[in-house]
Amino acid sequence: MIGIIDYGAGNLHSVLKAIKQLGYETKLISGNSDHTDEITKIILPGVGNAKVAMDVLYSTGLSDYLKERVSAGIPLLGICLGMQLLLETSEEGNVLCLGLLKGAVPEFTDESEKIPHMGWNQVKDTQSHFLFENIPDETDFYFVHSYFAKPELQEDILGATNYGIHFASVIGNSQVMGVQFHPEKSGKYGIQLLDNFCKQGGI
Amino acid sequence: MLRKRIVPAIDVLNDQAVKYVQFRNPTIIGDPAELGKKYTEDGADELIYLDTTASLKNQDLKLEWIQRVAEQVNIPFSVIGGVRTVEDFKNLLRAGADKVGVNSAAVMRPELLKEAADIYGKQCVVLGLDAMPIYDDKGEIVRWEVYTHSGHEKTGLDVVEWAQQAADLGAGEIICTSIHKDGMKNGYDVELIKLLSEKVNIPIIASGGAGKIEHIEEVFSKGKADAALVASMIHYGDYTIGEIKSYLQTKNVNVRLI
Numbered sequence: 001m002i003g004i005i006d007y008g009a010g011n012l013h014s015v016l017k018a019i020k021q022l023g024y025e026t027k028l029i030s031g032n033s034d035h036t037d038e039i040t041k042i043i044l045p046g047v048g049n050a051k052v053a054m055d056v057l058y059s060t061g062l063s064d065y066l067k068e069r070v071s072a073g074i075p076l077l078g079i080c081l082g083m084q085l086l087l088e089t090s091e092e093g094n095v096l097c098l099g100l101l102k103g104a105v106p107e108f109t110d111e112s113e114k115i116p117h118m119g120w121n122q123v124k125d126t127q128s129h130f131l132f133e134n135i136p137d138e139t140d141f142y143f144v145h146s147y148f149a150k151p152e153l154q155e156d157i158l159g160a161t162n163y164g165i166h167f168a169s170v171i172g173n174s175q176v177m178g179v180q181f182h183p184e185k186s187g188k189y190g191i192q193l194l195d196n197f198c199k200q201g202g203i
Numbered sequence: 204m205l206r207k208r209i210v211p212a213i214d215v216l217n218d219q220a221v222k223y224v225q226f227r228n229p230t231i232i233g234d235p236a237e238l239g240k241k242y243t244e245d246g247a248d249e250l251i252y253l254d255t256t257a258s259l260k261n262q263d264l265k266l267e268w269i270q271r272v273a274e275q276v277n278i279p280f281s282v283i284g285g286v287r288t289v290e291d292f293k294n295l296l297r298a299g300a301d302k303v304g305v306n307s308a309a310v311m312r313p314e315l316l317k318e319a320a321d322i323y324g325k326q327c328v329v330l331g332l333d334a335m336p337i338y339d340d341k342g343e344i345v346r347w348e349v350y351t352h353s354g355h356e357k358t359g360l361d362v363v364e365w366a367q368q369a370a371d372l373g374a375g376e377i378i379c380t381s382i383h384k385d386g387m388k389n390g391y392d393v394e395l396i397k398l399l400s401e402k403v404n405i406p407i408i409a410s411g412g413a414g415k416i417e418h419i420e421e422v423f424s425k426g427k428a429d430a431a432l433v434a435s436m437i438h439y440g441d442y443t444i445g446e447i448k449s450y451l452q453t454k455n456v457n458v459r460l461i
Contacts, residue, residue, distance in 0.1 A: 014273060047326070048322065048327070051326050056340065116406075118375065120459045140459045187243070187280045
């Protein structure tokens with residue numbers, strides 16, 4: 001069963017809908033009390049502000065829940081803001097994040113590019129990873145963000161995108177991973193990526 | 204590189220998709236969700252729904268069709284129309300909208316943009332901006348003025364100044380409609396779009412006036428738009444989105460082909 005973290009994120013329902021349409025069982029997780037052994041994978045969605053999101057994750061106990069589940073070996077996928085929250089800190093509200101991956105989240109500062117980075121852009125695979133299965137390299141995905149992930153370790157960069165600078169648009173390892181774009185809003189290949197996460201290693 | 208976006212606009216009145224000419228005389232063109240799904244399959248990059256009944260109808264009814272769109276469409280869509288409060292943002296985002304647009308309410312209370320951006324992030328705050336040119340004695344355009352309430356009320360605000368202020372407050376994107384061009388099919392207001400694209404550091408969606416495929420190329424190449432809104436030319440079957448994109452590609456406009 002796929003657990004989806006419910007902390008008031010704007011794209012919660014589109015993620016939920018996409019996972020359901022793929023045929024997976026889902027459960028919304030809104031606090032520690034929802035901790036259940038049935039949940040084999042977790043998705044952390046996100047649209048919005050890092051500070052606001054972390055405040056909710058802390059106050060609901062969801063931040064502890066996520067850390068505990070990850071240390072128990074449960075795979076976790078962060079989407080957009082949810083991906084940024086996997087890192088240690090974000091400049092958006094100067095907030096301490098989950099720290100499940102090493103690195104920070106700075107703001108785009110290139111004056112020549114409009115902020116937010118909004119629209120369809122290509123993802124270049126920098127490593128092979130199961131998330132990319134059955135998806136051509138340099139496929140377009142839909143991005144909406146003003147901050148970006150800057151992992152400390154090169155090995156945590158799985159895919160990159162060019163927007164004035166090259167930034168990490170897919171990060172993580174075989175257990176904790178994140179995508180900066182919105183797979184749930186990126187047409188068929190986005191849905192494929194979600195399927196790749198959900199089916200990896202059994203449901 | 205970031206692609207130029209083709210964005211079908213779907214006007215909604217009483218839960219039906221309609222088409223207006225210069226904000227008046229609606230004609231029913233279909234179901235909002237079915238139309239959205241069709242355009243997605245044709246290669247639309249994003250959808251914009253303009254709910255023209257929002258201020259008169261109850262919220263539940265409005266959320267119902269948005270939920271249906273969210274069920275059937277797997278690309279981003281914005282809902283604009285009748286939004287007044289942060290609570291409206293919350294409800295529309297929860298119903299499945301990816302972005303929420305404000306127009307008149309932001310003019311009346313600009314802080315709304317900041318309040319919404321502080322909670323949900325500026326990327327889902329869209330400013331709807333309706334512009335009318337102001338002419339001098341010789342009939343030359345000297346500036347553009349902001350109109351509200353579906354183009355019925357003039358505000359005295361300068362379009363560029365308002366756009367800059369809105370971007371500073373928290374708008375993440377601007378849909379700029381030229382009222383005098385809308386539905387006329389004789390091209391976008393390229394001059395205004397170019398001015399906004401140069402003066403405002405958030406994406407600009409050009410709206411109002413596309414009738415021919417060349418108009419879209421022009422608003423990207425000369426107008427420097429980030430996205431082009433299309434309505435009548437696709438609603439009435441003059442062109443498909445696939446045809447528009449193939450044409451743009453031959454003109455070296457960076458579009459996403461599916």
